[in-house]
Amino acid sequence: MDNEYEKYIRWFKKVTEGRPGAEQFLQWLETTDFFTAPASTKYHLNTFGGLVLHSINVAEEAAAMCHGYGLEELAISAGLCGLVHDVCKVGVYKCTTRQVKDEYxxxxxxxxxxxxxxxxxxxxxxSLFLAQRHGLQLSDEEAAAIRWHMGPYRDRDAVREMSEAFQRFPLAAILHNADMAATYIIERGVGEKP
Structure with a gap:
């Protein structure tokens, strides 16, 4: 069975075949803690390697949603966006300890x-800035999807722009919903401790 690193690399190469800057981006990603970092501090996949697993889950869910909604032409972009949507979390988590009282x-x-x-x-x-800074070329729709993948859970004052992005770019709505499905359904209860 493949580990998450191998699965991510295979997925990434599939969805970026022929894309300018993809190899440069992947080389940068491999110099970071992306493949070992958690996906969060205390919520979904807050465990070693949680970030890469979350990214794979979102990629798979987003691509499946495209197929399910008859938007096959967006499946490759959806997979790519899922794989890079949370690169903003590179280098931001540090493992430490805390004193906690047990039930006794x-x-x-x-x-x-x-x-x-x-x-x-x-x-x-x-995430958008880092992907492009490290060479990955994205379409306008892919950029909007990554920018707005948090939906109303971020930038509540910018709901109008988010709504416009969702209306103009179906991929933005798909990536947001795939992220929510991965976080609240697929990954429920996984990763209690680092």
């Missing part, structure tokens, strides 16, 4: 992740 009142030292962002650009914006 005894103090236990437990491992936890802390979040520290050194480039506070915003979630989708930062």
């Amino acid at each position: 009142g005894n103090v236990q030292i437990v491992p936890v992740y802390e979040y520290k962002d050194f480039l506070p650009l915003g979630h989708g914006e930062k």
Whole structure:
């Protein structure tokens, strides 16, 4: 059975075949903690390797949604967007410990992740910036999908723009929904501790 790293690389090469900048982006990604980082501090896949697994889950769900909705022409882009939508999380999680009382009142030292962002650009914006900064060329629709993948959970004051992006670019709505399905359904209860 493939590990997540191999699965991600295989997926990435499939959805970026012939795309300018893809190899440059992948080379950069391999110099980061992307393949070992958690997907969150205490929510979904907050465990070693959670970020790469979450990215694969979103890619698979987004591509499947495209096929399910008869939008086969978007499946490759959906897969790519799923794989890169959360690169903003590269280098932001650090494993540390915290004292917590157990059910008997005894103090236990437990491992936890802390979040520290050194480039506070915003979630989708930062992922888009990093992907393009490291060579990956994206279409307007792919850029909108990555930028708006958090939907109304980010930038509540920009709901009008998000709604416009969802209306103009079906891929943006698909990636947001795939991200939500992966987080709240597929990954439910996975990754309790680092």
